[in-house]
Amino acid sequence: MASLNGGRVTVAGAGALGLCIALELARRGTAVTVCDPAPVGDNASGVAAGMLAPVFESVLDPDGGGDLDFLRAARDLWPAFADVPIDRSGAVYRGDSGSAVRERLDALGADWRETPDGPFSPEDWRLDPGAVMTRLYAMAGRAGVTFEDRAVSADDTGLLVLATGANAAGPAPELARLTPIKGHILRVAGGPQTGPVLRAEGVYLCPDPAAAVLGATMEPGLDDRRVDPGQAARLLALGERLWPGISALRVRAEVGVRAATPDGLPMVGWSATPNVLLAVGARRNGWLLAPLVARTIAAYLADEDPGPHAARLDPRRFDDKETRA
Numbered sequence: 001m002a003s004l005n006g007g008r009v010t011v012a013g014a015g016a017l018g019l020c021i022a023l024e025l026a027r028r029g030t031a032v033t034v035c036d037p038a039p040v041g042d043n044a045s046g047v048a049a050g051m052l053a054p055v056f057e058s059v060l061d062p063d064g065g066g067d068l069d070f071l072r073a074a075r076d077l078w079p080a081f082a083d084v085p086i087d088r089s090g091a092v093y094r095g096d097s098g099s100a101v102r103e104r105l106d107a108l109g110a111d112w113r114e115t116p117d118g119p120f121s122p123e124d125w126r127l128d129p130g131a132v133m134t135r136l137y138a139m140a141g142r143a144g145v146t147f148e149d150r151a152v153s154a155d156d157t158g159l160l161v162l163a164t165g166a167n168a169a170g171p172a173p174e175l176a177r178l179t180p181i182k183g184h185i186l187r188v189a190g191g192p193q194t195g196p197v198l199r200a201e202g203v204y205l206c207p208d209p210a211a212a213v214l215g216a217t218m219e220p221g222l223d224d225r226r227v228d229p230g231q232a233a234r235l236l237a238l239g240e241r242l243w244p245g246i247s248a249l250r251v252r253a254e255v256g257v258r259a260a261t262p263d264g265l266p267m268v269g270w271s272a273t274p275n276v277l278l279a280v281g282a283r284r285n286g287w288l289l290a291p292l293v294a295r296t297i298a299a300y301l302a303d304e305d306p307g308p309h310a311a312r313l314d315p316r317r318f319d320d321k322e323t324r325a
């Protein structure tokens with residue numbers, strides 16, 4: 001382990017995690033360089049739906065690893081972290097397992113109510129990833145962060161934060177624990193423009209004035225970004241249950257690759273490699289978790305208490321299990 005002592009920090013990766021980490025560090029007076037060879041937004045963060053959805057991610061994605069209180073705590077950091085538009089229209093369940101979902105909402109202690117459309121929760125929010133990334137770049141630049149259009153390499157000395165998404169090739173052995181999960185997502189012209197996110201098993205539809213967002217496939221083990229017309233067609237067919245007639249609308253398919261750890265939660269903390277911190281493996285919740293990850297990384301670098309959630313995100317949580325296996 002090492003700590004800051006006034007040195008420069010290199011952040012590898014300009015996705016949601018890397019940008020939020022860089023911004024948080026720069027605000028604390030740290031000199032930060034962000035390295036990323038990809039064009040702005042050409043990553044999982046750029047194609048994501050942008051849901052900040054503690055309730056329905058807890059209900060519909062049991063492999064996500066987060067409990068409702070944890071995900072809520074992460075969501076609640078956003079308004080103070082960055083002045084970005086957040087849509088608080090909530091989310092409504094429109095799938096076939098209504099009674100099981102209602103039971104789960106009650107068991108979780110979620111804030112929800114019955115509506116003519118189905119069980120509705122005001123707790124799930126959404127941001128626009130493209131717009132927010134533009135804003136984060138601007139805020140980070142103003143705070144003094146410098147950006148370099150390159151991958152990190154062995155020549156990078158000093159403190160390094162790996163926020164490299166699904167790339168498992170960096171200088172930290174823990175990256176071998178990441179599994180890629182390819183995801184197709186469709187931008188739909190002429191879909192709903194406002195209102196709650198519509199949710200069901202394996203599919204959601206986020207209203208948006210620019211283009212509604214229909215997501216998303218989960219294809220574990222695949223890390224390519226080629227559009228598979230079969231997957232896109234299956235997703236569109238699932239979308240019919242949320243928005244009848246959607247198949248007839250004009251859609252544009254995109255692909256992103258998420259990174260997942262064995263327990264569904266990210267690895268945030270010191271690597272076994274000296275001077276390297278990890279901020280990877282946020283799976284389906286990278287946008288939701290980004291400010292919390294940023295605060296945690298900044299606390300480690302400042303030798304501060306990393307907070308109540310740090311232990312469950314610590315990369316070393318897997319060490320013991322691997323030794324015993």
Ligand SMILES: Cc1cc2nc3c(=O)[nH]c(=O)nc-3n(C[C@H](O)[C@H](O)[C@H](O)COP(=O)(O)OP(=O)(O)OC[C@H]3O[C@@H](n4cnc5c(N)ncnc54)[C@H](O)[C@@H]3O)c2cc1C
Nearest residue numbers: 013015016017045048049050051152165256285286287288
């Ligand atoms: C279809 C889809 C929908 C999603 N919807 C949501 C959602 O609604 N809500 C939510 O919270 N999350 C969502 N997610 C998940 C979220 O997008 C990810 O968890 C999040 O984007 C991960 O951010 P990241 O910064 O870790 O990785 P990325 O956004 O993938 O960024 C990693 C960056 O690291 C760079 N990089 C890689 N290697 C190097 C290197 N050696 N040196 C320098 N740079 C490097 C890459 O070029 C890339 O730009 C979705 C994901 C997908 C695919």
